[in-house]
């Protein structure tokens with residue numbers, strides 16, 4: 001896919017899947033902007049991509065921060081929103097204030113991003129959101145994460161109508177090796193990933209580049225809108 005002359009913005013592009021998307025878009029010739037809360041992380045990502053990437057500090061859950069970010073970015077062609085927090089807890093085990101950022105970053109973050117990006121987008125534009133397999137296959141402790149994933153999928157379908165002809169889609173990701181898993185599985189991370197890989201039909205967990213390839217497809221195919229694209233190595237089957 002050629003992205004020369006296009007501007008691709010990744011909210012959450014400082015690590016993991018967003019970082020892989022930034023690299024893929026840059027290699028395809030796009031002008032790339034990445035955003036997240038940690039400038040240090042963004043600077044490391046910029047160095048890793050090795051191209052002229054713009055970086056912006058943004059808190060997705062704060063509308064003023066998101067509005068200022070898009071004012072700084074200016075015109076854009078494709079928006080990818082990977083920013084998310086994922087706090088797992090049993091329903092009786094954690095208070096709402098601790099869990100609220102998990103809803104706020106993905107759902108309100110996605111809403112604010114669409115709201116302030118759309119007026120700056122032109123012909124052929126797209127927005128790609130992220131959910132996870134827990135939208136369809138929850139596990140104990142995932143209630144708020146699952147709710148955030150279900151909500152962004154519903155929001156995405158609704159915005160595909162409201163913001164048309166901007167195309168709006170969501171990637172429902174399976175387990176992918178990124179820094180997100182460090183915080184989530186802690187010391188058990190490697191053992192969890194090894195046993196999961198054995199169970200998956202594809203025999204391995206995902207790489208950020210697997211998902212970046214799917215994002216490139218969604219940006220490039222002008223007939224895809226309102227879709228949830230599940231990329232999970234067959235994880236929903238086992």
Ligand SMILES: NC(=O)c1ccc[n+]([C@@H]2O[C@H](COP(=O)([O-])OP(=O)(O)OC[C@H]3O[C@@H](n4cnc5c(N)ncnc54)[C@H](OP(=O)(O)O)[C@@H]3O)[C@@H](O)[C@H]2O)c1
Pocket residue numbers: 011012013014015016017018035036037038039041058059060061081082083084085086105109130131132133173174175176177178179180181
């Ligand atoms: N990896 C998986 O196995 C997996 C599975 C299912 C779904 N997903 C989804 O895929 C997406 C990407 O995840 P990933 O694995 O690439 O995780 P990641 O490496 O942790 O990347 C998430 C990025 O979002 C940024 N972020 C978090 N909260 C933010 C906020 N409030 N405002 C702005 N930026 C924020 C983080 O940077 P700062 O901390 O600097 O802000 C981070 O760079 C997420 O939506 C995740 O839920 C991933």
